[in-house]
Amino acid sequence: MPRAKQTNLFLPTEVAALHCVQSCVKRAFLAGVDSVSGKDYEFRREWIRRRLERLASVFGVDMLAYAILSNHLHVVTRPRPDVMQICSEQDVATRWLRLFPGRRLDEQLSDPTTSDVDWIVNDAKRLAKSVA
Secondary structure, three states: OOOOOHHHOOOOOOOOOOOEEOOOOOOOOOOOOOOOOOOOOOOHHHHHHHHHHHHHHHHHHEEEEEEEEOEEEEEEEEEEEHHOOOOOOOHHHHHHHHOOOOHHHOOOOOOOOHHHHHHHHHHHHHHHHOOO
């Protein structure tokens, strides 16, 4: 059965609960111990949990539940367009820079500097791109 397009499932302007699933392919392991190769991928569970929390804060979604299994991941989220509507230009620029730090790869998802935020806020074209 084909999957419905995202726009057919919920309105992006409303708060909704979404169940998302991501699977590995070709017997790849996401977490746990691979019984064939014997490799231990258990360390990924905590890494994925921290990453989900951090990304949820950048995108303005509530993380309601998650399950990290050996070869797939379940996440139940609630997009919060009501919260994102009240974000200031500085908030938008800060979130954008936390997600796309540019050359600051060692600082990925860290808080950007004030000059970085001002650089986006003071450029109308760049700010419009960040909001879109």
